[in-house]
Amino acid sequence: NAGVTQTPKFQxxxxxxxxxxxxxxxxxxxxxxxxxxxPGMGLRLIHYSVGAxxxxxxxxxxxxxxxxxxxxxxxxxLLSAAPSQTSVYFCASSPMGGAxxxxxxxxxRLTVT
Amino acid sequence: xxxxxxxxxxxxxxxxxxxxxxxTSSSIFNTWLWYKQDPGEGPVLLIALYKAGxxxxxxxxxxxxxxxxxDSFLNISASIPSDVGIYFCAGSNTGNQFYFGTGTxxxxxP
Numbered sequence: 001n002a003g004v005t006q007t008p009k010f011q012x013x014x015x016x017x018x019x020x021x022x023x024x025x026x027x028x029x030x031x032x033x034x035x036x037x038x039p040g041m042g043l044r045l046i047h048y049s050v051g052a053x054x055x056x057x058x059x060x061x062x063x064x065x066x067x068x069x070x071x072x073x074x075x076x077x078l079l080s081a082a083p084s085q086t087s088v089y090f091c092a093s094s095p096m097g098g099a100x101x102x103x104x105x106x107x108x109r110l111t112v113t
Numbered sequence: 114x115x116x117x118x119x120x121x122x123x124x125x126x127x128x129x130x131x132x133x134x135x136x137t138s139s140s141i142f143n144t145w146l147w148y149k150q151d152p153g154e155g156p157v158l159l160i161a162l163y164k165a166g167x168x169x170x171x172x173x174x175x176x177x178x179x180x181x182x183x184d185s186f187l188n189i190s191a192s193i194p195s196d197v198g199i200y201f202c203a204g205s206n207t208g209n210q211f212y213f214g215t216g217t218x219x220x221x222x223p
Contacts, residue, residue: 004155031209042117042201042213043156050209058210059115090155102211104155 002026004105006091012111013081021076021108023091031094032074033102036060036087043090049074081112115140119202119214127222132189134217136202145185146203146211147176156201160187192221 007022025032033048035058045058049068063085065077074093078085088109092102119136126132136145144163148156160171162178162185169176177186185202202214 035213040215042119042203042215044213045210048209056209059212092155096208101158101161104157106153107155 004091004093004103006089006105006108008108009106010109012113013078014113015082017081018077018079019081021078021089021091021110023074023076023105024072025074025091025093025103026072027093027095027103028071029093029095029103030071031096031102032068033058033092033094034064034066034074034076035090035092036085037090037107038087046076046089078110081110083112086110086112115204115212117202117204117212117214119200119217121217122215123218123220125220125222126192128192128194130192132192132196132219133186134188134200134219135184135186136204136214137184138204138212139183140204140206141182142204142206143182144205144208145176145178146205147174147185147187148201148203148213150199150201150216152198159200189219192219194221194223197221 004025030051034046035043037043044060047066049055091105094102147159150156160176167178173190175188199216203211205211
C-alpha cells in the first residue's frame, strides 16, 4: 500500500494562475480531507468528503474547490491563486469519519508570487 | 473558527526527562486527538480520546481528556532523541471537522 500520496511536492504559481493539487489513497477510505498549514498556526481544514460524490466545507474553504468522483481521489483546485494561499497543503484519509485515525500525505509546498 | 491554545509553544529538555504539554479550547469537544509531526512530513496520530476523564497510554505517551471537555493533556515519559518534533492537539464535535492547536515544538538534548 502506498497510503496517501500527494503531487506535486513543490509548486510555484503566479498570482491569478490556477492549478490542481492531487491526492490519492489506496486504503479504500471513505473520508478524505484537505488542510493547510501556515507558520505558527495549526492545520486548518479546507474541505472534506465523507464518500464519493459528497463534499463539504471546512474552516477555510474560500478560494478552493473540491470534487470526489471516486473513493481513491480527492483533488483540490485553486481557481485563481493569491499570495495568501502560500502554504503547505496536506491531504488526509480515514476509514470512517475524521474522529478515527487520519492518515496524512507528505504535503505539497505551494508558493504564490 | 475554533481557537485551540497549546502550551508551551516550545520545550528544550534533557534526554530522559518527562514532558508535559496541554491544549485548551474555548469550546467543548467530544473527541481529542494528539499528533506528532516530523519536519517535512505529515502529522501522525499518537493517541485518540473519546470520553471526558479518559486516560489513554501509548507506550511512553499518556494523554487525558479533561473533565471540562475543554482541555486535554499529553505526557511523555523518559524522553529520547526521536521524540523531537512538533506535537499538535486536535478537537472535534462532529467527527468530520477537526480543529488543530498551534503546536508544541519539542527539542531533546542528548
